[in-house]
Amino acid sequence: MTDVVLDGVDKVYPGGVAAVRNIRLKINDGELFVLLGPSGCGKSTILRMIAGLEEITNGAIWLNGAIANDLPPRERNVAMVFQEGALYPHRTVKGNMLFPLQVSGDDRVEANAKVQELARALGIDSMIDRLPRTLSGGQRQRAAIGRALVREPSLFLLDEPLSSLDAGLRTELRVEISALVRATGTTTVYVTHDQVEAMTMADRMAVLRDGVLEDVGTPEQIYQDPATVFVAAFLSSPPINLLQGTLWTVEDEGLLIDFGAQRLTIPWDDPRTSALISHQGRPVTVAIRPDNLTPIAPGSPAAPGTVLSGQVRALEFHGHEWLAYAEAGITTVDPTTVGRPAPATPPQPERPTLRDRLRTLLGPSQPPEQEQAVEEHVGGHHRRPDLMFRIAPGDRPNRGDRVALAVDLDRILFFGADGRRVTPVHRHQSAPPRAHRPEHAGQEAPHAHDGHGGHGGR
Structure with missing residues (x-):
């Protein structure tokens, strides 16, 4: 068993690609x-750095309290499934x-028994x-x-293991994988671009x-x-409503959310008004789930x-409900x-590695994730109003009907022009991580975020 700490980790590929x-x-x-995000966001790169398959540019990776920057993959006791x-x-x-048990010289009888038991747990004992x-x-993925898992690694890494399977099989396997890794107690890092996989696992x-x-x-937080x-x-599935509004104060009413043609009012006794009032007169993004x-x-x-009111333009039937x-x-x-991160000047490596020098000599290359990256639209680039x-x-209305929609004001979210939450985000956090890179493997592992990320709202 092990814990993992990433302390200020950067990865920059030759040519200045900051992954x-x-x-x-x-x-x-x-x-x-679970590491979740669209293609090309760096999640597989992080997994490969933890495994030792990619060298980090800056920062430190700690495994079970010991720095692992210079440990080769075979010494990290990590198992990986692609x-x-x-x-x-x-x-x-x-x-x-x-095979892994034979390589490590395990007793033949015990190894066979272990394989049979694990195959039974994975539902592949008959094959x-x-x-x-x-x-x-x-x-094949079960195998x-x-x-x-058969060699009982300290850390189990899975890189999109279900993405090439059909939807029904993905559902079945994600349940099995979740149950299996929890039964073994193995620390597991799972990479996916699928929100359902992330939320359920x-x-x-x-x-x-x-x-x-x-x-x-x-997932709930x-x-x-x-x-x-x-x-x-x-x-968000179905997509969340993201509306552009402006905040104004109205003395006898509360905080007014002005959408131009329509308005909502947050009463003064709402605890969020103390944070929202600092954005008076400024545009905000108001998020309302369907x-x-x-x-x-x-x-x-x-x-x-x-x-809020509107005219029904389209209807979609989803079996148990309609979306309008x-x-x-x-x-x-x-x-x-x-709130997209600016393409800042990438940090330079603290020292050029042999792999980096070889890449430079062989010519420019793109990181694996960048080569395969396809632009993914979150909610679409051309949203209609x-x-x-x-x-x-x-209860469905007809196309063309006028509808009035009661808004649950307690559940709407507010984001500033930088994309961060205007109101506080509640997470359980440890002490902030150290800013400098540790120099000795014997040092105590730093605390790192187990709350929200550095780019998120504070």
């Missing part, structure tokens, strides 16, 4: 920790799982004598996971964008109390300043452009 910037993070012993579980094609499932080419994608999770840590916390507008949008908009029956009373889009004449916000809300199957 990871100043990551300060603590992963606790026995924790299933997107495509690379099995030895000439070995059976049993042969693949036995243990088959070759990889005769297995389905899900079965790859078994080969990684993680004890805690970190959200990254452009190599910067946006937020860290439990990050969903209910996101630190940035990007996090709020990324962890769950927090409730259609009001025609003629029903509603408190002033708690209702109402044109409300309110300007919407694109979360991919708000719509309000999205949920309705039960029997």
Whole structure:
């Protein structure tokens, strides 16, 4: 078992590509920790640096209280499973799982018993004598996971292990993986771009964008109390409503949220007003989840300043519910452009490594994640001025109907022009990490963030 601390870690590739910037993070012993973000955000690079497959540019990585910067991968007691579980094609499932134990010289009888027990837990005991080419994608991934876990590593790293599987199999395997790693108690770092995987599997999770840590916390904390507008949008299905408004104070009413054509009012006794009043006269992004908009029956009373209205433009049937889009004449916000980290001058390595010198001699290259990166839109770049809300199957309006929507004011979120939360973000945090890079392996590991990330709202 082990814990992991990343203390101010940077990764800069030749040519100035800053893949990871100043990551300060603590992963606790026995924790299933998920790194989440769009393609090209640096999550796989972080995983490879922890494994020792990529050398860090600046900072320090600590494993179980000891600095591991210069430890080769074989000395880190780390097991890793990639997107495509690379099995030895000439070995059976049993042969693949036995191989690490044979290399380490384990007793043959005990090794066989361990493989049988793990294969049974993974649901592949009936195919243990088959070759990889005769297995389905899900079965091959189970075998790859078994080969990684059978030698009882201190740290288990999974890099998008389910992304090439179909939706039904992904659901089945994520349940099995979660149960298995929790049963073994192995500290696990899991990389994914899938929000559902992250939310359902993680004890805690970190959200990254452009190599910067946006937020860290439990799935519930990050969903209910996101630190940035990007996090709020990324962890939202159906998409969260992001509306552009301006805050004004009205002496006898409260804090007015002016959307131009429509308005909401936050009463003075709301505890958020003390933080919001500092943004008086300034634009803010107001985030309202579709769950927090409730259609009001025609003629029903509603408190002033708690209702938005619009004309239904589109309807989508999702079986258990309808999603409706109402044109409300309110300007919407694109979360991919708000609070984006500036392309700052990348930090320089403290000393050139042999690998960096070879890369320089062989010519410029792109990091693996950059090569495969595809732009992912969080909520779309061309949002219409719509309000999205949920309705039960029997209550749906018709296209073209006018609707009034009661807003749950207690659940709406406010973000400034920099994309950070205007109101406080609540996380349990340890002491801040040290700013300097430790020089000796014998030093005590620094504390690093186990609350929200450095880019998130404070």
